[in-house]
Amino acid sequence: MFQDEKSKMIKDQLIGRGIKDAKVLKAMSSTPREEFVRERDKLVSYADTPLSIGWGQTISQPYIVAYMLEILDISKEHVVLEIGTGSGYEAAILSRLAKEVVTIEIVEDLYKEAKNRLENMGYKNIEVIKGDGYRGYEKKAPYYRIILSAAPTDIPEALVDQLALGGKLIAPIGGLFQDLVLIEKDESGKIFKERLLPVRFVPMVRE
Known part of the structure; x- marks a missing residue:
C-alpha cells in the first residue's frame, strides 16, 4: 500500500x-x-x-535522517549510540547499517x-x-558513531568521552536557533x- 509513497520519498526527497x-x-x-508513526x-x-509521535517528540523528516546517516558513513563493524529513540524509526534504519545499535529514550511511554x-x-x-x-551509556562504550535526535544547547561531555578514537558524532545543537554539528575525534x-x-529539532530532555 505504501510502496509508491516510499519510492517517491526516495526519489524526490533523498x-x-x-x-x-x-x-x-x-x-x-x-x-x-x-509502522513508526501514529495511526x-x-x-x-x-x-x-x-511528524508528532506524542509526548512532545517527533519522528524526523526523512531527508534529515538520510543526511545525518550519510555524513556518519556507518559500516557493519560499527557499534552506534543513538540518543532519542522516539518511535524507533531511526534505530531501525541504523540496524541495517551497523553491527549493533544502542538507543536511549528518556520518556517512559516512548521507551516501552x-x-x-x-x-x-524482529530487529x-x-x-x-x-x-x-x-549520560550516554558507558557500558557499551566506546562508540564509533553517535547520533542525537534531539537538540541539547551544548554537546554533553559524557557523549564526547564515549566516542571512540577515529569516531564521529552528529547532533543538532542550540536553543531557538540550531545548527547540525559534526564532531570528529582523531586517533x-x-x-x-x-x-x-x-x-530545527525538539529540545533534548534530561532528568
Missing part, C-alpha cells in the same frame, strides 16, 4: 536533494516508516516533514512502545535503554567540530 550513499538509500527503502498519520508517513515495536518487528541488533541521553583524541546546516 536522491533529488543529493543523497548518494547506496547503503543509506537501501536501508531507508527497507524500513516501513508507516492517524499513516497516510502521510512519507511526507517531507517531521519503541522497545515492543522493534522486538515485534535483533538493537538494544533499547531507558535513561538520560546526556590522538583531538576533537574537531564542523557546523553543517541550520535545523
Whole structure:
C-alpha cells in the first residue's frame, strides 16, 4: 500500500536533494516508516516533514535522517549510540547499517512502545535503554558513531568521552536557533567540530 509513497520519498526527497550513499538509500527503502508513526498519520508517513509521535517528540523528516546517516558513513563493524529513540524509526534504519545499535529514550511511554515495536518487528541488533541521553551509556562504550535526535544547547561531555578514537558524532545543537554539528575525534583524541546546516529539532530532555 505504501510502496509508491516510499519510492517517491526516495526519489524526490533523498536522491533529488543529493543523497548518494547506496547503503543509506537501501536501508531507508527497507524500513516501513508507516509502522513508526501514529495511526492517524499513516497516510502521510512519507511526507517531507517531521511528524508528532506524542509526548512532545517527533519522528524526523526523512531527508534529515538520510543526511545525518550519510555524513556518519556507518559500516557493519560499527557499534552506534543513538540518543532519542522516539518511535524507533531511526534505530531501525541504523540496524541495517551497523553491527549493533544502542538507543536511549528518556520518556517512559516512548521507551516501552519503541522497545515492543522493534522486538515485534524482529530487529535483533538493537538494544533499547531507558535513561538520560546526556549520560550516554558507558557500558557499551566506546562508540564509533553517535547520533542525537534531539537538540541539547551544548554537546554533553559524557557523549564526547564515549566516542571512540577515529569516531564521529552528529547532533543538532542550540536553543531557538540550531545548527547540525559534526564532531570528529582523531586517533590522538583531538576533537574537531564542523557546523553543517541550520535545523530545527525538539529540545533534548534530561532528568
